[in-house]
Every structure is written in C-alpha cells, then in structure tokens.
Amino acid sequence: xxxxxxxxxxxxxxxxxxxxxxxxxxxxxxxxxxxxxxxxxxxxxxxxxxxxxxxxxxxxxxxxxxxxxxxxxxxxxxxxxxxxxxxxxxxxxxxxxxxxxxxxxxxxxxxxxxxxxxxxxxxxxxxxxxxxxxxxxxxxxxxxxxxxxxxxxxxxxxxxxxxxxxxxxxxxxxxxxxxxxxxxxxxxxxxxxxxxxxxxxxxxxxxxxxxxxxxxxxxxxxxxxxxxxxxxxxxxxxxxxxxxxxxxxxxxxxxxxxxxxxxxxxxxxxxxxxxxxxxxxxxxxxxxxxxxxxxxxxxxxxxxxxxxxxxxxxxxxxxxxxxxxxxxxxxxxxxxxxxxxxxxxxxxxxxxxxxxxxxxxxxxxxxxxxxxxxxxxxxxxxxxxxxxxxxxxxxxxxxxxxxxxxxxxxxxxxxxxxxxxxxxxxxxxxxxxxxxxxxxxxxxxxxxxxx
Numbered sequence: 001x002x003x004x005x006x007x008x009x010x011x012x013x014x015x016x017x018x019x020x021x022x023x024x025x026x027x028x029x030x031x032x033x034x035x036x037x038x039x040x041x042x043x044x045x046x047x048x049x050x051x052x053x054x055x056x057x058x059x060x061x062x063x064x065x066x067x068x069x070x071x072x073x074x075x076x077x078x079x080x081x082x083x084x085x086x087x088x089x090x091x092x093x094x095x096x097x098x099x100x101x102x103x104x105x106x107x108x109x110x111x112x113x114x115x116x117x118x119x120x121x122x123x124x125x126x127x128x129x130x131x132x133x134x135x136x137x138x139x140x141x142x143x144x145x146x147x148x149x150x151x152x153x154x155x156x157x158x159x160x161x162x163x164x165x166x167x168x169x170x171x172x173x174x175x176x177x178x179x180x181x182x183x184x185x186x187x188x189x190x191x192x193x194x195x196x197x198x199x200x201x202x203x204x205x206x207x208x209x210x211x212x213x214x215x216x217x218x219x220x221x222x223x224x225x226x227x228x229x230x231x232x233x234x235x236x237x238x239x240x241x242x243x244x245x246x247x248x249x250x251x252x253x254x255x256x257x258x259x260x261x262x263x264x265x266x267x268x269x270x271x272x273x274x275x276x277x278x279x280x281x282x283x284x285x286x287x288x289x290x291x292x293x294x295x296x297x298x299x300x301x302x303x304x305x306x307x308x309x310x311x312x313x314x315x316x317x318x319x320x321x322x323x324x325x326x327x328x329x330x331x332x333x334x335x336x337x338x339x340x341x342x343x344x345x346x347x348x349x350x351x352x353x354x355x356x357x358x359x360x361x362x363x364x365x366x367x368x369x370x371x372x373x374x375x376x377x378x379x380x381x382x383x384x385x386x387x388x389x390x391x392x393x394x395x396x397x398x399x400x401x402x403x404x405x406x407x408x409x410x411x412x413x414x415x416x417x418x419x420x421x422x423x424x425x426x427x428x429x430x431x432x433x434x435x436x437x438x439x440x441x442x443x444x445x446x447x448x449x450x451x
Contacts, residue, residue, distance in 0.1 A: 042070075052113065072450055077444050077446035093154065095107075106118065129184060138151045141183035141196065163226075180199025197251065209233065217233045232296075253289055255289050256287065284354065305328065322350060323349070327347060359377045360375075364434075389419075391407050392447075424437045
C-alpha cells in the first residue's frame, strides 16, 4: 500500500451499524414498541404505497402505508434486491449500486407511470457502493479502490483505477475484520477532487487513527488519479457523502454504539453513581449521529469524543438537541481528555437521534413547502430499545448551511418494532419526483410531490 500522507494539520484539532453498520447484514431486533418521532416538520399524512405492475411480490403482496407530505404519492417504481446508493446519469437513467452482488444496475424510465426497464450496467466488482458523476465520467467506489469510467448512451468504457489500495477486509493487517468496508465517493463541483469515505474497522477501534492508511476518515485525491490524503478524521463511518450547492463537503455519520454513561450521577436509581456503566436508557439517545460540513483538517473526534445531545448533561430525562451540540470526553477511552481535547473541536452543524444509521446523502430542491436542502436515508437502529424507525429525512438549506432535521417519509416500521422496509438513499429527478432506494424491501420508490 502506498503511504497515505497525513494532511490533517496540527491546527485541524482546533477546527474542529456492536456497530451501526452500513452493511447488507445489519443485525435486527424487534422490541415491542416504536421509538419517538424525529424533530417535527410539516405535518404528514398516511398514503398507501402503490405497487406498479410487476412489483407486487413481498413485502408488497399486502397493502403498505407510509406517512408523507399532504398530497404526495409513493409508488414501488422498481424491484432491485439489496438496492443501495443511487445516481442519475447524464441521459436521465438511474444507477443503483449493489455491493452484495458486485454490480451496478441501470434503470431506464418508461413512459408515464410505467415501471422502468433494468439491466446490469457493470458486473464483477468488489462491493461497489458509492456512485458519482462529473460530466460524462462516472466514479464507482469499490471496497478497495475508486474506478473512473466514461459513460455514454447506456454504456461504460475506458475503466481507470484512480485511487487504489484502499483498506478493506482483505487488507493483510486487518485479517478479514472490517465492519465498515463499503466506501462512498463524491466529486468536487469543478471535477478536480474526489472525496472518499473510509469507515472504521469496528465500534471503538482507536487504532484506526494511527493506521496507514488512516481509517475512520474522509480522504481526498485528484480525480485524474493519484495518492489520497486525509481530508477529515475521527469520522467513524461517514457513509453519507455529498457536495452542497456552494461546493462544500458534507458527511452523515454512523457514530458508535453501547456508549458508557459519562456522569457521576445515578441514572438507574440504585443509589450509586453510574459512570462507566453501559445503561440501555442512556445508550438509546447517545451519542447523536452527526451531519457535518468538512474542511481540510477537521476532526469529528471519534472515538475519543462524542457529540452530546443532552441540554442538561447529567440530569435524568434531559431534553435533547441536535444543532451544534458540543463534543464531550468518551468515558471509556478518554475520561481525562488526555487523548484529545474534545472542547477544542467544533461541533457538527446538525445531528440526528442516536443510532439513526444515516446512509445516503444528497442535495436537491424538493420544492413545495420544502425548497432546497439535504435528503438523508435513515436506515434505522439495531441496538436501540425501542428501535429508531427508518425514514427519509430532509434538512433545509438556509444561509449557506443546513437547518434542523424534518421527517419527509416514514412508516417502514410497525408498532411491534418489525420493519418491512429500510430506506438507504433519496435523490431528486428532473421530473421533480424523489427516488428512494430500500435494501430491505428490495425496491426503488418514486415519490411524487403534490402539484
């Protein structure tokens, strides 16, 4: 492996799905009730999911309902088993990555409301995940490299490996132990730089910060090819990766699980301080999942610092907040702050409830009551009791940054905690509809706003 230069500058520290895994094999639990709703947006209404002809197999062999904005409709547009991240081609086709099958599927829209035709655009890849276009160039993130292809008329040509030797389960030093091997990729507005998410090897694998190449990072590399450098670190699993309207780089992060209680107070009522204990009541809402704008050298703190949603830290039933919340010392790895000064790190611009497991991230103008903003596929928790429901979230774009989370589409989780679907990514189409991938239901939905 070519040595990756540590571009995290000294001043960077002052600038700023056990795991919430993004793999296809997320562990599942089905506790008896649903988790609280995410922060309020416009009031949603129940709509019945319409299965287009040929899409009616389970889970759509029975009526399914979702909550969506008033007047919006949701259709099962295509059935794509294990559908993950999405991208539009220059000629208005939808690409769907499938790490489980090693391929990228092409969906060609039909006339009107007809289901699209589909075929594999490329096969035989190593866990392809992230997809990004700049002009006619398609970048595909395999688990160990980034490929560039020339796209035209539904065909790919001229494959070039532009970033190689990325760490994955086959890396000799990891010996097959890699919880977050899937990579995401984004390309700068001018097309010159790539940004690549490299997840951590585990829940609290502190050695990732000292590895070569450094893991739990967002790397950057010349789009034409070359050795990557570290752009931002302490990013446990920044699967959500996208460029904002002004050219800024954003990531939506799966943060750690089973967080130890950090306060010397009694939260479980046994009369003794609970710091250092793993208490489910605390784990349920800690730490929050960051949605952060990255700059060269930014550090999001993992695993030594945790973004804290508590507005009254140390108090039982503290109210929670998700905008610009401070980072606090991890009680297990950094109790005295000697590993990293958490107070010196800039808080993430926004956040989501703990164990939301955000995956795909895109920027779009949703229109209607929403306007421009970020769409996030919230995959839902595995170790929260009760589980946090999957949803498609929207963060309004205001004054050059993102505002607080709103729920755009939900209802994939039943009252008993079981799920019939799990959204992965949402992207806007030129037809003003939103297209949503779901790897649990094996579907791509077409969500049509009211006119």
